[in-house]
Amino acid sequence: MQSDERFRALVTATSDVVYRMSADWSVMHQLQGGGFLLDTGEPMSDWMEKYIHPQDQERVKAAIAEAIRTKSMYQLEHQVLKADGTQGWTFSRAVPIIDDNGKIIEWFGAANDVTARKHTENELHEAKDAAEQQNRLYETITSSTPDLVYVFDLDYRFTYANRALLNMWGKTWENAIGRNLLENGYEPWHAEMHEREIDYVVANRKPIRGEVSFPHATLGRRIYDYIFTPVINEHGEVEAVAGTTRDITEIRAAENTLAESEARFRTMAEGMNVYIAMSDETSNAIYFNQTWSKLTGRPTNELLAYGWSNLLHPDDRERHLKVYRTAFETQTPVHDSYRVLTKNGNYRWLLIDGSVRRYSDGSFAGYISAGVDITELKEDEQRKNDFISMVSHELKTPLTSALSYVQVSKKRTTENNDRLTAGMLDRTEKQLGKMTRMINGFLNVSRLESGKLQIDPQRFDMARLVKEVEEESLVSVTSHKVVFAPVEETWVNADQEKISHVIQNFISNAVKYSRPNSVINVACVTIDNHVQVSVSDEGIGINEEDLPRLFERYYRVKDTETRNIAGFGIGLYLCCEIIKRHRGNIWAESVVGKGSTFYFTLPVVK
Template sequence: MNSVNDDKHPNKKAIAANEERFRALVNATSDIVYIMSADWREMKQLEGRNFLADTNEPLTDWISKYIHPLDQDQVRTAIDDAKRENKVFQLEHRVLRADGSIGWILSRAVPIFDDNGNVREWFGAASDITETKRAEEALKLAKEITEQQKRVYETIANSTPDLMYVFDLQYNFIYANEALLTMWGKSWDNAIGKGLLENGYEPWHAEMHQREIDHVRTTKTAIRGEVSFPHALLGKRVYDYIFTPVLNDAGEVEAVAGTTRDITDIKQNEQRKNDFIGMVSHELKTPLTSLTAYLQLMEKSEPAKHDPMTKRILEQSIKQSRRMTNMINGFLNLARLESGKMFIEKGPFDFATFLQEIAEETRMLYTQHRFIFPDIAPVIINGDMGKLAQVINNLLGNAVKYSNIGSQITTSATIEGDQLKISVSDEGTGIPQEEISKLFDRFYRGQNNNLIAGFGIGLYVCREIIEGHGGKIWVEQSTDQGSTFCFTLPV
């Protein structure tokens, strides 16, 4: 009998020693240590270590004191599972912290057995995982928000008729909206990850876009263009597109986003409009030319010479018919510009003689203003005399319109390097600074010009003519004392 007890005694000591070492390890590595009764009804001991409130005596209401109400049922279920199979209890759940706030713990408890193999108690340890859970919740929320934004963006991208897409830096499509997939007649799986050629672009078209993608990547700036492309269902269409750089956190281009709009109908409508304007203007010009000729004949007739009233009426009629002719010429030039049919026919001519002819015509046409024209030495210009005359006449006509009767309008011409600079200055009302940058836009008219006739195409046509000659046109200065318009021509 004694020998048996002596045999068992060392085992008890070894078990006790191992248990003590285990408890020491748990105490050293855990934020919370606790001991539960075999049936888990009583918490015998709890070292909360400022995370949870310590127990000063055994507790039977420990669930309501420590466990968050929303997780109490989950804790009970996990306890029942552990008790049923005498296995390790393990659970992540919320707790009521010592400071009254809500925290998270990862709790584990192992069964401690007596000599008969029955559970004597449960020894548990828990780690504070509050920050980890908060990070997980924040990540989950961010993911939900991201998914929501993605759904919103995809809804927008897929509901627009515009084509939206993204290239990687190897010219492959990494995104395409439904409109673009429909235009290609392809599915997402068949198109994404593929290059331009694989998605049906002709070689010249693919090479052009590849150069543009390289340009965007190098300059980090957007680029815009216009191109024709066959639609799978609608045939050949005209598209306006823009490529924009997508920058990463380091400010480097990591992709190129594109948006393309079908402007075929707009182009066709513009062409119809230009054809109509050109046709009507041409038809109006013929009878107006005849009318002007008849008025000039009448002006030279004997009744006109002897009757001041008749002479004055004829002079004003001729002036207005010329003004209408200039307006019609403006519309014709606009129609030709937009249809690509306005040609600049250059030839050498002496600008000094040319300007003298304009001076004589201007003084005859506008008798109520004082005009000063320069006497310049002969200088040869290679240009279209008719169209350059239209530019100068337009600037002079505008100076007349925006100047008081009797005021002075000065034209000057100087050689600056290899450029001839022509200026037209008036003593008119001036132009607000915020409007100067818009003056040469098509159909733009100043905010204070409602009482002055015009369609806002004269300066636009002037700019196209001067740029077609390799020159520039601009407003040099403008105050309430008058304005100065300038343009240059290569000598």
């Protein structure tokens, strides 16, 4: 008994809790809680609910059952309900007291408060889980990038390397991490260079960037761009150096190819007697070859951006800039001519063709243009126009006189009832009328190109003008049925005589190119604050490839059906220029074999 008492005293001295249980653990006889659990000096059967946390009661019961079955020590770490009502943890042991017959009489137990340790373990476990989760996140990020990501300690050893870097080395984590640059296959000069850079980053706490050639395990020598960045701790000290490296071999190769291509382009551009220029996507000029400088006497840097536009002839500048800007808005080719001031103080004509440039992804990059000197052609053309103007003017007087003689003779033959002669004179009058219209056309073209064709705008009602044209057509057009749709009162500010000329030209062409007795429809409607006039026929139609060129000077459709129809290709050209000068649009639509429709529009005024 004395030894039992000593044992109990020892247990009490070394444990936070001492307790006694019945043989089947149904009754707790005594518990000294030591301030950790509530004491009890009386037997109690509901000790499980009072002391054991609900989450662990089944575990405790299972451990007790196993200890009773095996008559061995009970021991378990579990949650308890502390004396202050909070949750705690204990490590409990109980030994069976067995009589001489091998029967368990009771259990004597002791338990220690391990709450603080369990909290520490839980915190460590949570911290470990968080660290592992963050490590998995970083590993996922760094392993999915082709860039090389790594970390050095202050002794130049690798403490981290992502999968891409390990693959480049041809190594595993185990035989690469913890080793320095030389040990991981860096050449001595390369290792020494990076060590100096690491020292710089540590000393200055600033990143450093460089470029280096390095052998890849499978791809051979590659070019890399790298950045070393300081890793600074909470005390403001550099505790490591992080690095990222990107393979830029293809980029450098593309740059070299581009540089070679640009060098070839410049060699070609500078060696040609052609005016080469380039612009970017914002419409600013970014390149002029030396041919431009030789012509203008200006260095190329003065021509860049919009400096070149200051050398355009005052009569050409605004017109060409409008063409130029419109091309950029629509990203379509440029075709134009203008005069440029030369170093000698005179002007030369250039014909410019600009092609759209695009980046490798297909996006708009600007234009590249080529120009040729057409001054001599322009001078020849002017001399031709002057000659045509002079001849046309000289022919006009005798032609007018001849027409007057025919009209007088026709009147007399009619009075004398000489029908044969009257018919011949009638046909002569028509032919002279055609010649008069052709000569007037040449004169108008000549005046147009010399800037002498005047537009005299005035406010008038299009309904009245169309009515006048209708009345004239009833007399002049007898071979076709010309149908005029009703026109509402529509006011425009334009040259009435010249707009009338355009409508009559449309009708005249419809008569020429459609079979006799077919219908010609004339309409005038208002659409979006613009009056739209259209003339439709049931004629032979126009091929699609000819439509864009119909309004060019001297252009005529060449096919078997039109070769015997008289004309010089100046009527539609003149109509186009008249409408353009009124800020209108002109175009044609056609289906071969079914007919054509010619349109023009003018702004409506109130």
